Structures are given as C-alpha cells and as structure tokens.
Amino acid sequence: MTHRPVGLGPRLFLAQGLVVVAGALTLLGVSLMLAPRLFEDHLSEMPEPVSAATEGHIVEAFLGATGTSLAVAVLASLLTVLAVSWFVTRRVVRPIQAMAGAADRIAGGDYTARVRVRGTGPELEALGKALDQTAHDLAVTERTRAEMLRDVAHELRTPLTALRGYVDALSDGVLQLDADAVRTLHAELARVERLVDDLATVSRAEERRLDLHLRATPPTELVDAAAEAARLAYATAGVRLRTETTAGLPTVRVDPDRIQEVLTILLDNALRHTAAPGAVTLAARHGGAGAVELAVADTGDGLAPEHLRRVFERFYRVDAGRSRQHGGSGIGLTIARALTEAHGGHIRATSDGPGQGATFTVTLPTTPRPTPPP
Numbered sequence: 001m002t003h004r005p006v007g008l009g010p011r012l013f014l015a016q017g018l019v020v021v022a023g024a025l026t027l028l029g030v031s032l033m034l035a036p037r038l039f040e041d042h043l044s045e046m047p048e049p050v051s052a053a054t055e056g057h058i059v060e061a062f063l064g065a066t067g068t069s070l071a072v073a074v075l076a077s078l079l080t081v082l083a084v085s086w087f088v089t090r091r092v093v094r095p096i097q098a099m100a101g102a103a104d105r106i107a108g109g110d111y112t113a114r115v116r117v118r119g120t121g122p123e124l125e126a127l128g129k130a131l132d133q134t135a136h137d138l139a140v141t142e143r144t145r146a147e148m149l150r151d152v153a154h155e156l157r158t159p160l161t162a163l164r165g166y167v168d169a170l171s172d173g174v175l176q177l178d179a180d181a182v183r184t185l186h187a188e189l190a191r192v193e194r195l196v197d198d199l200a201t202v203s204r205a206e207e208r209r210l211d212l213h214l215r216a217t218p219p220t221e222l223v224d225a226a227a228e229a230a231r232l233a234y235a236t237a238g239v240r241l242r243t244e245t246t247a248g249l250p251t252v253r254v255d256p257d258r259i260q261e262v263l264t265i266l267l268d269n270a271l272r273h274t275a276a277p278g279a280v281t282l283a284a285r286h287g288g289a290g291a292v293e294l295a296v297a298d299t300g301d302g303l304a305p306e307h308l309r310r311v312f313e314r315f316y317r318v319d320a321g322r323s324r325q326h327g328g329s330g331i332g333l334t335i336a337r338a339l340t341e342a343h344g345g346h347i348r349a350t351s352d353g354p355g356q357g358a359t360f361t362v363t364l365p366t367t368p369r370p371t372p373p374p
Helices: 009-043 054-106 122-172 179-206 219-237 254-273 332-342
Strands: 215-217 240-245 252-254 279-285 290-298 348-351 358-365
Touching: 009 054, 054 122, 122 179, 179 332, 215 219, 215 254, 215 279, 219 240, 219 252, 219 279, 219 290, 252 254, 252 358, 254 279, 254 290, 254 332, 254 358, 332 348, 332 358
Parallel strands: 240 279
Antiparallel strands: 215 252, 279 290, 290 358, 348 358
16 A cells, blocks of 8 residues: 655644644643642732631632633634634645646646746745746747757758769769769768757857856957958958957957857858958947947848847848858857857847848957955
C-alpha cells in the first residue's frame, strides 16, 4: 500500500491548531495555579475574620466558577481560532495549489498555463508573476526553436540539393570530375560549414556561453582595426570608407576580437547594400552617460519602417529575392546583435526609408572609473 504524504494545507492547519492548543493549556494551567493562592491572600487581608468553613466554601466556589469559565472560554476560543486558521490556511494554500498545478502543466509542455493570485500578499503575487513570466519565456523559446529548425532546414536545402545534383551527375557520367566541378563542390560545402558555424556562434552568444576576453579598449582602436580590415573590399567595390572618431572618448570593456567581428559584419552588410560610388562611414562617438556608440552609416538601399526591427532576426532578408551568394546567409546581423548583447550593450537600426541609406549603431558600456582611495 502506497503511503500518500500529507499535503501542505492539513499540515499548516495542524501546526496552527497545535500552537493554539498549547497556548490554551498554558493559560488554563497558569490560571489554576495562581488564582487560588492569590484569592486566599485577598481573603486573609479582609478586615473582619472569616471562619474556616466559610473560607473553604468561598474558595471552592471561586475555583468552580473560575474553572468552568476558563474551560468554556478556552473551548470557545479554540473553536474560533481553529475556524479562523482554517480560513487563513485555505487562503494561503489555494494559490500555492494553483501554482503547483500550473507548474505541472508547464512541465508537461503547456506553456499557456497562467496563475491568477490576487490579495495573497506581495510574496505569493511575485511568485505567481515569476511563474507566468517563465511560462511566457518558455513559449517564446519553443516558438523560436521551431522557427529556427524550419529556417535551418530551408537554408540547408539549397546547398545540399546542389551537392546532390552534382554527385548524381558525376555518378551518371554526365559531368566529369574536373577542377571546375571540385571548386563547385568545395564552394557548396563551404556554404554549409559557414551556416553551421554562424548558428553555433549565435547559440553560444545568446546562451552567454561565449569565452570573452574583456579588457579596457579605446574605441579608436576598434574603429581603425575594422576599417583597415575592410579597405581592400571597399576599394575593389568602388565604395568610399570613411572613419570619424570623437576626441576624448572613454575606453570600453570589451573583447576586441568579438567587437571586431560585429563591426566586420556591419561593414560587410553596408557594402553589400551600397553601390558605387556610394560611401560608408564608421564612427565612434559619445552615447550618453556611461556609454560609447560605434555606428556604421551607409548611403545605400535603406530600410522601410517595417524592416527596422526584423533585420536582426535569423534568416530574415529585406529583399526576399536576393540569393545566398549576394544576400548573405541572413544570420550575420543576428550574430552582431548576440555578440553586442553578450557585452552588455545593444544594437539598433535606423533609416529614413528606401533609397535613403541606413545606420546601424552599437552601444557599449564604458569602463568604470576606479574609485579613489579614501
């Protein structure tokens, strides 16, 4: 026979009942010990003497009346307190039971479960809100996971289909395994590998599992390094690359290699959407109290308002007609956002509209100044 543990409600009610019973017995015992002695002392101080028989009768009557009154009072108080305890226990246990039921549903995959706790005190209300937020976050995570799986399957299908076509053609003798065929196969495999590496980077960054080597870095150093790495590609495309740095900027505590990766993604994206003889400006400037902004502004295609918030989503392309060769994997800006947020910063996109260029701004916290000794 399986022993079923006693629930919180009965245990809480029993605990309150034991406290009440212990208090009532203590009250009754102390009263019965002290009352006769005190009453006899008062009788002995009476101005006229009382016979022993009369005194015994008075004491006996007092004890009887006192004992009966105390017994009735204790019983009435016990019943009243137990009724109040039952009501309070219900008020406390009911929301806990509701939260336990919601937690079971969430554990079973029902992320629509919600808890309604009102008038139960700030602690239980905070716990209920935390449980609701957890359910909401899990629902978002699950939806994102499902969307990501669909997107990954879609993105992998094209290069894998191409690889399958080439392998079948080589197997059937339609194509010869020459240098051109090998280069094509290597290109398709590289595209798959790059997509897998990008997805791994995004996952590690969003889960805060990146190995960041943080150090105080001048923003000028970040701007100059990123611009120098991109100059050849810009010169080949006929697009001007300019740098602007505000003097006297404080240092930022970052992993320079990771922020360099963010700026490289933004510069590549700007070059892809800016035709010659356009221009791209990489700037470092003050971003308000305790922050520095690194901005990449171009004179290229621009963004419509409906695209501004979605450009950082996985595999999102403003122009759905762009190929992967010319439009990128659709995950670069997602990586940029994840790496920026891993540093405690944020990234945003702004544009005056199609054909008006776009600006991507990375905001990073500055290095805290050391506290002077007292």
